[in-house]
Amino acid sequence: MKIEQIHHVAYRCNDAKETVEWYGKMLNMDFILAIAEDKVPSTHExxxxxxxxxDAGNGNVLAFFELPTKPxxxxxxxxPVWVQHIAFKVKDRDTLIEFKEHLEANGVEVLGITDHSLFHSIYFFDPSGHRIELAxxxxxxxxxxxxxxxxxxxMLEEWSQTKKAPKHADWLHAKELEKNT
Structure with a gap:
């Protein structure tokens, strides 16, 4: 018994139309399906x-709910705001730079490029306040x-016992730390 893949990941949004248009314009995601109901199928509420x-590419689906009757x-x-985020993979650094320039040209504030050694990332927020990472x-x-x-x-065992960052992989962010000193 094994999970095959993520079927979809769902988040809440402030405005359904704005969300579809923003993800289409900023991240070139296609709008593939909409479902609307007056009653929740699982709870009957x-x-x-x-x-x-x-369509988040490669069989991955990103979903949103607009809930107009909820607070x-x-x-x-x-x-912390940096913890919860959605991360999407892009082909290479040139594509990452292209996205950064595209987002900034459209008024989106972008943080990065951050060098994580294994990968390189930029960060920004969607109109509903979800933090997005492109890597x-x-x-x-x-x-x-x-x-x-x-x-x-x-590393996991040491963290479990001490709740302090193990030093096994300090080399990962060494380049980024050198740049900032």
Missing amino acids: PDPYMHLFL KMGRDPNT CPDPEEEAMLARMDEVKWD
């Missing part, structure tokens, strides 16, 4: 909603992943 599905959505005040692989990704694979269980 009377609550009108619009459920949107967007305005917010964030968990105990979770491209580093040319040396495979070798670094092999190195990380060797220490993952030791």
